[in-house]
Amino acid sequence: MLAFIAKRMVAIIPVMGVVALFVFLMLRLSPGDPASIIAGDYASPADIERIREQLGLNAPIPVQFGKWLWTLAHGDLGISIFTNLPVSKLIAQRIEPTLMLASTTLVFAVLVAVPLGIIAAWKAGTWIDRAIMIFAVAGFSIPVFVLGYILIFQFSLELRWFPVQGYTSPFVDFWKFLRHITLPTVTLSVIYIALITRITRASVIEVMEEDYIRTARAKGQSERIVLMRHALKNAAVPIITVIGLGVALLIGGVVITESVYNIPGLGRLVVDAILKRDYPIIQGLILVFSLVYVMVNLLVDIIYTLVDPRIRY
Amino acid sequence: MSAITDWAGADLRGKIAGLRRSMLARHPTMAFGGAMLIFMIFCAVLAPWLFTGDPITFNPINRLKSPGDSFWFGTDMFGRDIYSRTIYGTRISLVIGLSAALLSVAFGLVIGLAAGYVRILDAILMRIMDGLMAIPGILLAIALVSLSGASLLTVTIAITIPEIPRVVRLVRAIVLTVREEPYVEAAVAAGTRLHLILIRHILPNTIPPLIVQASYVCASAMLNEALLGFLGVGTPPEIPSWGNIMAEGRTYFQLAPWIIFFPGAALALTVLGVNVLGDGLRDTLDPRIAKKM
Numbered sequence: 001m002l003a004f005i006a007k008r009m010v011a012i013i014p015v016m017g018v019v020a021l022f023v024f025l026m027l028r029l030s031p032g033d034p035a036s037i038i039a040g041d042y043a044s045p046a047d048i049e050r051i052r053e054q055l056g057l058n059a060p061i062p063v064q065f066g067k068w069l070w071t072l073a074h075g076d077l078g079i080s081i082f083t084n085l086p087v088s089k090l091i092a093q094r095i096e097p098t099l100m101l102a103s104t105t106l107v108f109a110v111l112v113a114v115p116l117g118i119i120a121a122w123k124a125g126t127w128i129d130r131a132i133m134i135f136a137v138a139g140f141s142i143p144v145f146v147l148g149y150i151l152i153f154q155f156s157l158e159l160r161w162f163p164v165q166g167y168t169s170p171f172v173d174f175w176k177f178l179r180h181i182t183l184p185t186v187t188l189s190v191i192y193i194a195l196i197t198r199i200t201r202a203s204v205i206e207v208m209e210e211d212y213i214r215t216a217r218a219k220g221q222s223e224r225i226v227l228m229r230h231a232l233k234n235a236a237v238p239i240i241t242v243i244g245l246g247v248a249l250l251i252g253g254v255v256i257t258e259s260v261y262n263i264p265g266l267g268r269l270v271v272d273a274i275l276k277r278d279y280p281i282i283q284g285l286i287l288v289f290s291l292v293y294v295m296v297n298l299l300v301d302i303i304y305t306l307v308d309p310r311i312r313y
Numbered sequence: 314m315s316a317i318t319d320w321a322g323a324d325l326r327g328k329i330a331g332l333r334r335s336m337l338a339r340h341p342t343m344a345f346g347g348a349m350l351i352f353m354i355f356c357a358v359l360a361p362w363l364f365t366g367d368p369i370t371f372n373p374i375n376r377l378k379s380p381g382d383s384f385w386f387g388t389d390m391f392g393r394d395i396y397s398r399t400i401y402g403t404r405i406s407l408v409i410g411l412s413a414a415l416l417s418v419a420f421g422l423v424i425g426l427a428a429g430y431v432r433i434l435d436a437i438l439m440r441i442m443d444g445l446m447a448i449p450g451i452l453l454a455i456a457l458v459s460l461s462g463a464s465l466l467t468v469t470i471a472i473t474i475p476e477i478p479r480v481v482r483l484v485r486a487i488v489l490t491v492r493e494e495p496y497v498e499a500a501v502a503a504g505t506r507l508h509l510i511l512i513r514h515i516l517p518n519t520i521p522p523l524i525v526q527a528s529y530v531c532a533s534a535m536l537n538e539a540l541l542g543f544l545g546v547g548t549p550p551e552i553p554s555w556g557n558i559m560a561e562g563r564t565y566f567q568l569a570p571w572i573i574f575f576p577g578a579a580l581a582l583t584v585l586g587v588n589v590l591g592d593g594l595r596d597t598l599d600p601r602i603a604k605k606m
Binding site: 157290 | 453543573578584588589
């Protein structure tokens, strides 16, 4: 087990290496001079020269990449062009709201989606199943920000149940935090719920055809125990996989949801950075988000062994 | 003899018609998806003749009019008719959705065939694809557009690139399974040249799953175009697209929610149609997967 984790940790290195290479080449291969692209249309030659110096653009490309990797390996993500602050510091300042939103969404989505999927599988072919599936396809199709605005319009402006936008830290005022986080959580959850519901339904239906389910029923187990103890346990692996893969959706969704609800997290940081062309921030955040994605999926692989003892590495 | 053939032909034709009817009956959602797509193409092509006005010129007298008889979907802060802009916006979504689907399948097919058939390339290509997959697609697209400048072409490319790895993985997986099949081994034993094996024996197996995948890429490309537009890095504001109409509506949302709602509804319905079409295609083209999903 430990050997497996170590092996997988090592396997992360080439993946992150490729990510770093992409991020690096994107700026270098884009048409035109990267320094003047970053500086924008109204920059003076001195500004451009300063940025050129800051990014080390005067060295040969392989040297630049090597140097950059070296600083990355030391946890240094570079310095923001506009604020002149280290990117890692900016990220640390903004990470709390994003972590909060991501975790409330993850918990809410799993709590809603898994039961929905089980019900759909249990009632497969009936109108209940069909209604849940229609909801799941619709959840894939509605743009996150449109849903966000519909919810703000209905629940904040019309019914006045929730504040319109903003964020309060749970460590400051927990009740206010809940009121602020509810709509963003629902908004961000919908696509994730749709994904998990579909997979849960599919894998439970597949498992229900197995012999041991028939055996369990034959020996007189109640339908509830058959579903929960026999079916769900065996259907868990694909469900956990999709929860891990769905983190990519979650990360993309966070960027949008934070913009809609004016939450000062990493998503807002990246959107603001784009509008100001603050490339070190964009670079740093892409690296951080990719690392999160890779680590979550490593975690998922480890959870497999705990859920399903048949899987041995 | 000829009578028998004719009769068999008629029978076959009848059977095909019957199959088509039963397919629609079995997959009413697929019919809905197809209808949505056709309706969208209709709107895109005939946009100037669908009771639309000028979607671009400012008309300050009509600022922020709510939906009514003269402006079905209301107007924006520059007095432009949202209905006309939404109808014209269909063109951008359609072009981006279809080109992203075609491009990602084309590149994914070539890379996937290479990875699946050439051992040395496989390791390198798949590591690159793993890395590309680790980057959240929308962030990658945002970074690409903000660096290369927003135009229809760069937005399409930026949306397509994050979709390619999934197509590559799909094609590679199919190639790895199919190349073990007896008929491929027979072809190899018979001395068939590599490109013929690929084209005649392997390629046809990839087509049905790729059609399904293309429909999903199309749906997600349309969503991503709107997201990019919404974040201010989409297609240039001169051409109305669903994304940039909604982006302009953001500041006026409390005053004029219709600027976001109508294009948003158009987008959601279209994406729903394409997704449902994809599900239907998957069910009909590959019954093995259909049983699972």
